[in-house]
Amino acid sequence: MNPRVFKGARDFLPEQMLHRERITSVMRSVFKKYGFAPLETPAIEYLDTLTGKYGEDADRLIYRLDYKIGSKDAAALHYDLTVPFSRVMAMNPHLAIPFKRYQIQPVWRADRPQPHQGRFREFTQCDCDVMGTKSMVVDAELIAITYEVLKVLGFENFLIKINNRKILNGLTQYAGLTAEFTGEICRSIDKLDKAPWEEVEKELEEKNIPKTAIEKIKALLLGKNLSIENLRIAFANIPLALEGLDELTEIFKLLEIFEIDSKNYTFDLSLARGLDYYTGPIFETKLPLHPHIGSLTGGGRYDELIGLISGKEMPAAGISLGLDRIYTAMEQLNMLSDIKTSTKVLIANFSSETYVPSLQLLHQLRAIGIPTEFFPEQAKMKKQFSYADKLSIPYVLILGEEELKMGKISLKEMKSGDQILIEINDIEKEISK
């Protein structure tokens, strides 16, 4: 047997998992503070639940099971968490509205994996969605959650970009084009954070956007006074755009009430987001000093998607926090300590004579909540120290015959190599120094 990991998937060893568990635990506690409750759906869904929701390209990336292929019971792995959540809403009309749920689970995409760009076939999505209200309080809360999670994790220089699909629709109209061009224009100007205007302009020309329209878009996007107030003047005759601007004004007022540091968010007319289903405010978090890391989070309002799936109209907004992206960013920014275990103390297995008292000590330390291990083999001390060293366990306790006679124990601090003789009752005090 030649053991290997499925291409595009990953094993997470303790040194990664300890951090991943901490990140999701921070998310869970912030989500709960904002009134979100956990939900889980199966990895396996009937194929017809998933197809026809994401667009043709995405449908091809759904992992199908070798199970009743071609029948109505054909099954597949979920592609995201939004569609399964919508199915739950459709099946559970008794749920209190607004329904605020978070969901942290893996999703699968039969994509060409690009590990260096953080693109995998199996990865974890951490979603927060609210269904049943058009209130901008929800959109502002989703931004506040993004902000708080990143702050608690230790991020400083992140930027939450905020825009509104209604404004982008308005931009198309403003340029004298019909609504159908909005998608093409969005996809091009979305590149402005990585490419110069000239490139975007060339792309628009290739898409046969008239020169006059391109000029109008350029004047707005590159204009020095690109503010919501100025856009209100430019879009004075485009009601949908004005509605979008009002929504953002409301959100920014709420972000002030929520004391979100204004250096961490901004209005960005060039933010468009990839998914087609957004209808209102959209947001995305970048690290401006590390543009190669990609977006840490993304989200927005999608008032029409649920109706499409459940047949019942249901406004909705949500965010997805990228566990893998956030982990990679923290790794690259040296925000992750080098840990391989939670164990604080290793009790050495010294001799048969001290076996029982060593195990009593083990029990004593665990009883007061200290993560402790006992080396199970009566191996050479060198081997036992090497184990502690490999796992970066900070302390090794030795209860040899000498120590036993004196009623004391030897405590070795692994980093400094210092070894001291202490009273058994002083252990807690010593290791919490």
Next chain:
Amino acid sequence: MNPRVFKGARDFLPEQMLHRERITSVMRSVFKKYGFAPLETPAIEYLDTLTGKYGEDADRLIYRLDYKIGSKDAAALHYDLTVPFSRVMAMNPHLAIPFKRYQIQPVWRADRPQPHQGRFREFTQCDCDVMGTKSMVVDAELIAITYEVLKVLGFENFLIKINNRKILNGLTQYAGLTAEFTGEICRSIDKLDKAPWEEVEKELEEKNIPKTAIEKIKALLLGKNLSIENLRIAFANIPLALEGLDELTEIFKLLEIFEIDSKNYTFDLSLARGLDYYTGPIFETKLPLHPHIGSLTGGGRYDELIGLISGKEMPAAGISLGLDRIYTAMEQLNMLSDIKTSTKVLIANFSSETYVPSLQLLHQLRAIGIPTEFFPEQAKMKKQFSYADKLSIPYVLILGEEELKMGKISLKEMKSGDQILIEINDIEKEISK
């Protein structure tokens, strides 16, 4: 579209998930205290990693993907967590030995689902395994972990049954049979906790076990003095059985050191466990007062399985805690409170005049860590109270114009219906009563 859940899988709504998250969080903290570190492997494995490890019957239950079928890259969903863990061990020879990992993930089995007996196609396993040592300290620690998790969750009358495959092999020899009969005999006597001896005897007869052998087994199993010491006399000439008895003696001594209440564990010669790969001590937890709830946990030592998978000899022992079984048991024993959210306070959306101060109050409560929601719509008070009621949110805060003038707020305790007028600064004190 007719929305439905994949047969044999389940959605977990907040009222279940909040408890499930608490149960796994208790497990994680106990696992860590005993020196275990988290590990995760992908849901998708190459098919050849999985097949040929569990036996033919189980191989048929592996969910295959509709992906490169028939090629060496054919893929499938993992059937358990032990085989993927063994693959990780084979691929990462640098890991410090003994390696102690826990792993909490869903597994998939293309079985006929029997929800009433707790048999699903997708369910969560919570595994703790140690690789690289034959020390009985590990086996005793696994029993201690089982005990501690169940105690912390509030279980009282559970019984951890303990036996040893070496003793069961000895029993077969003692009855005058060759080792090949051990499996058949184990499967029959394993039923003694549900069926009377007569039934087991009949089954053994049908398996063509000689009458004299059955009599010897009966005398031992039903004998009044079935103790480890008495078995030592009966098995005096069977070295393997004596080894098994010595191992249990060692484990029981360790359980005393770990202060495990003796009413919660017992030696049980009739415990056999289903899986073929066990080689030493085996354990299983039952609720004797609720025999229909099946085993909450199970595990044992399997010193030969890893060699089979990785080609490298590696003693191992592990336990699997059944999240679904534990949840079902807690539900049936009324150990689960009726919760649908973590939200402690709902701030009513009273009027446009009090909108901003209400949101300031929302931010204030969240800042001191109180899970708080603001009703996003300016709906009728009745509707807002009904929302709090449906989710069992304990408090509703109302900041109306009157309250605003007085600089106070109305606090309604939903259970009693009592409404009092309080100072803003007294909220924390009031709701923590």
